[in-house]
Amino acid sequence: MSHYLTADDFTDFLMGSQLGTFSAAITFPGAMESWVHELLINHGPVHIIDEPGPELAPALAVASCAVGSLPALLEVPPNGDEARIVIEELEKLLGDRVAAIAPLNAAGPNALLALAAACQLDLPLLNCDGQGRIFPLIDQTTYRLAGISPGPMVGVGPWGDVVRITSTPERYEPLVRSALTPAGGWLFTALYPATVTELMRGGIPGALTRCLDLGRLLRESQGEAGEQLVRGYGGQVVGRGHVTGIHQQDTAPPSRLPARPISILIRDWGPAGATIRLEVRNEVVLATVDGHVAGASPDLICLIDPVQRRALDLIELRPGALAEVVVLPADPRWYTDQGRDLVGMGAFGLPLASPEPRRPR
C-alpha cells in the first residue's frame, strides 16, 4: 500500500514536522524550506510506502539524518549532493543498491532532508521514523530497540569530507560525535541499513502521514490549536501563558547530551496563576505545573504559538512570548522498560520516574 506526497502537501508536512522538535522547529528548517519545496515541485511527488510489496520488502533501505550543530547547518548549508554521496558510499560499502529511504526522525530539518533525498535520488520514502520526534542521540531510536545496528554508516560534511564508520552498535554515537567538529559542525548521514521490512518493523509506523495530519490540525484549528491536537492524538493541554524566564545552566553534570540544560518558566493564564516549568535537554523532556509533573520524556512536549498556530522553537523564544504547552503521547514502545532506559528521564540525567503510557486517541 502506498501513496504520494505532493507539493500541495508541503505546508502541512512542514508544520506537522515542526511539532516534533523544540530545538529546531522554525528557525533552521525555515532556511531550507524553499529549497525542499522547489525540489518537490520539480522532482516530486514522492512515493510514500506504507506496506512494502514483495519486491521491495527484502531490498536494502537506510535511514537518513543530519547530525551535529544546527547553527553550523544554517551557516554552511548543504550543497545538495550530500544524499547522493552518502547513499553511493554506503552502497559501495555494502555491495547492494539502496531501494528506499526512511527519516531517522520525521521532525524539523531531518524530515525535510529525507524528503529532499527522496526527490533527488528518486527513491521512495518509508512511512516510518525511528524517534517519532527528535531525540538528540542517533542511538535513541526504535530501530535500535528492534536490534538494528546504526552502522555501517556514512556521513558527509559541509566541505565534502566523507566519514565511514563500522563498529559495534553502542560506539556509533560517540564516534560520529567526535567526527563532527573536524568535519565542519555537521554531517549528513545514511545509517541503520536494513531490509525495508526490518526498518519498517523497527520504526514508528505512519510517521510521515502523522506530520501531514498534525499540520492539517494546526491549520484548521480556530484559536485552539492545543485542544485540536489533543482531540486528535490524546494527551493534554498543560497550560497557556507568557514566558517569564529562560535560564541556561552554566555548569552541568557530565552527560552524553550535546547541549547545556535550559529551564523555561511560563506564567499560566489560569486563575491559579501557576508556574509552568519546562526542562530542556536538547529537547523539552519535562513539563511541570507548580511542581506537578504534567509531562516527561518519552512524552512529546510541544510549545505552540496559539496566535500563529504553529510550533515555537528555542531560538526564537523570548521572555514575554505567548506560548501554549501541549503534551502528546509517544509511541508505545517508548514506554516499555527498554524504551525508558533509552529515552526516559534517566537518559537525560534527570532522576525522576518516567510517566505511565498515555492513551493515544
Add this chain to the structure above:
Amino acid sequence: MNVRHGGSFDALTWGQLLRSDALRDTQIVCDDGEERTARSVRLISHVDEVRSCRPGTVVVLQEPIADAAWAVEVAIRYAWERNACCVIGQLDPVAADSVIRLGERLGVPLGLHQGDLAQLALRLAPVVAEPDIVRSRLVAQCATRLASESSIEGGLRALNEQLPGVEVSLRHGHGPQAANDAVRHHVTKGGPTTIVLPLAALGLRTMRELVAVVEQPSPAWLDAVTTVLTIARAHVIAYEAAETLEFSALARTEEWLLDQLLRTVERGAGVPSETLARLGHPRGSGLCAAMLVPCDPEERADELMSVALRAAWPRRGGVAPMRYRDGWALWFGADPNDPDTGSRLARELDRTLTRLTPRFGLCAGIGDPVAEVGGLPHSLGRAHLAARAAQAGRASGTVVFDALGAKGMLVNARYVDLQPLLDESLAGLADAEDRDALLETLIAYFDCGASSSQAAARLGVHRNTVTSRLDRARRAGVPVDDPDHRLTLHLACYLSRSGG
C-alpha cells in the same frame, strides 16, 4: 526519650524545629506552615522517593537533585501531597525565585543549605526524634532573652519571637488584685488554648495578666509555654519596677523643671531653651495650658499616681503631665488667634484620657491660649479653674475655661469665705422635700432675667409650675423678689446645686 502524653508521640512543629540549633546554618526562604509537625528525617536523592514519605517527614534533598530547581519544585509538590514537614535543598537563593514562590503558594516550608546535606540530615534526625530536647532548649533561650531585655515591650517581643505559634501579651484589668495567682487554661475545642498567669500587684498596677494564646496546644508544648510564662512573670514585674523607678525620676525632674520655669517667668527673665526642650515644649511661640485633676475630689494627686500617669501617657512628643498644685499641668502648641483652639484641644485631651491604661479617673480643663511662654502661669491658672469646674460636675469631659463664663468663678468660689454667707440665703429651703427642683427653678428664673415664662420653657414645665415653685420658695423665706438679694440668691443657688 520521646515526650509522650496519653501514649502518643508529641512531635515537634516546624516552628519549634526552626528555632532549634539544628537549622542554624540553613537559610529558611519560606517559613510558612509553622504548625506542621516534624516526625522523621529522610535524605533523598531520587525525587520520586518524596512520594513515599510519611506525613511529618523532614525532606532533605541531596545530589543530584538538591541543586536542581525542577527537582526541588517537584519535591515541594510531593511534600505538599504527602503533608511532609518541609523540604531542604541546595539552590542558589538568587536563582530560586520560582521555587520559593511555589513553597509559599503551597505553604510548604523551604530551606536552603549550602553545606553537607547528609551531615545536616544526621544532625536533624536526633532532634526530631527527641523533641523534648528542643522544647527544653527553647525554654532556656526564652529565659536568656528575658534576662537580656529591660522593658515590657522587649520581653514580650522576645517571647513572641522565640515561641512559634504562640502570641504572648500583657492584659490589664481593673479593680483590686485577685488573691489567687494560679495558672488558668482556657481550651477551645479544635482551636487554640489560652494560658493566663496573673501578676502580683505593683503600686497602682493591679489585675495584670500574662496571656499566651497557643495555636498548637499539644500537652508537652503547653507545659513548655507555661514554664516560659512562669519564668517571664518575675521578669515582667522587674521590668515594671524598673520602669516605675525610671518614670519616678523623670516625673521628679520635670516637676522641678516646671517649678523653675514658672519662677523664671514670674521674675520676667528669659526661659532657657534647654529647659523648654527637656519639657517637650512645642515649637513656635503660642501655647495653651491644660490641667488634670482627679474626678473624685477626695483623691489626692500623689507621687504614686504621678508616676503611673507619666508611664501611661502616650510617648509621642510634647509636654507630659507634671504634678502641679492639686493635679497635673501640661500644655500644647496653639495659635492664640484661633477661636477653635480650646475646643480642638479639649477633644484631643478627651481622646487621650479615654485611651489611658489603667483608667485614672481624671477631669481636665483647658486654659486660655497665650502668645508666648511668659503667659504660661496665666493659662495654667485658667486651666486649673476649668478643671475644677469639670471636677464639680458642671460639665462632662474636658472643660474649656473660655466656654465656662461666670460658672468658673462660681465653682471655685466655695473655697473662699463667701460660702457661709451664700448658704444662709437659702437656709429656708434646707428642709424642703423638693429642694432640688426649687433650686433648678430659681436658677432658671434668675438666668432668664426673672421671666417665669422663659424659665418654664427652659425647664420644660408649665409656667404655672414655675409660679407655684417660686411661691413655695417665697413662703420658705427666700427673698425672691428683693432686688438687693437677687445676685446673692443667684450665686447661692449655683453653689448649692454643685453640692458645695
